[in-house]
Amino acid sequence: MLTVGHAFPEFRCHSVTGPDADSIRLITNADTAGKWAVFAFYPKDFTFVCPTELVELNKQLEEFDDRDTLVFGASTDNEYSHLAWCKDHEDLRELKYPLLGAQKLASDLGILDPVENVCLRATYIVNPEGGVEYASVTSLNVGRNVDEILRVLDAAQSGELCPCNWKKGDEPLAV
Numbered sequence: 001m002l003t004v005g006h007a008f009p010e011f012r013c014h015s016v017t018g019p020d021a022d023s024i025r026l027i028t029n030a031d032t033a034g035k036w037a038v039f040a041f042y043p044k045d046f047t048f049v050c051p052t053e054l055v056e057l058n059k060q061l062e063e064f065d066d067r068d069t070l071v072f073g074a075s076t077d078n079e080y081s082h083l084a085w086c087k088d089h090e091d092l093r094e095l096k097y098p099l100l101g102a103q104k105l106a107s108d109l110g111i112l113d114p115v116e117n118v119c120l121r122a123t124y125i126v127n128p129e130g131g132v133e134y135a136s137v138t139s140l141n142v143g144r145n146v147d148e149i150l151r152v153l154d155a156a157q158s159g160e161l162c163p164c165n166w167k168k169g170d171e172p173l174a175v
Helices: 049-059 061-066 079-088 103-109 146-158
Strands: 012-016 025-028 036-041 069-075 099-101 121-126 132-138
Touching: 012 079, 036 049, 036 146, 049 061, 049 069, 049 146, 061 069, 061 146, 069 103, 079 099, 121 146, 132 146
Parallel strands: 036 069, 069 099
Antiparallel strands: 012 025, 012 099, 036 121, 121 132
């Protein structure tokens, strides 16, 4: 698995944002250049844990916007599966960030489940220079905590030494 300190791989992924077929577009590293980005990889469309995470990311999208951070959902499903899922699932119809068809990117990151050949539940925070600042992965059945992603993003953006349980506004460690 690609982890902290590595460059996020070059990628070209077709994406969809919500249930609108007109939103299908190609997203590449050029779209994230000079920006913070969070990539939330999930196993499959039309499943049960995945939409809870995607909806929570959507609910907190303004928090990511306030941090000048782009958000992407991603799986090995293609953009047409994402589109059908957003049309079918009431809670995903208002999705305001892209879902990537990330088959090659998931492989390049080393986050494919060896048995199911789908994305593990991986989260990456990528800095404006394209470096991985945070990488986390859980098994297929364990959902992530969006508040923790925001906490780690705040710490990474602070550039400070941030102790355990540090939150934005807390004092960093003095050296």
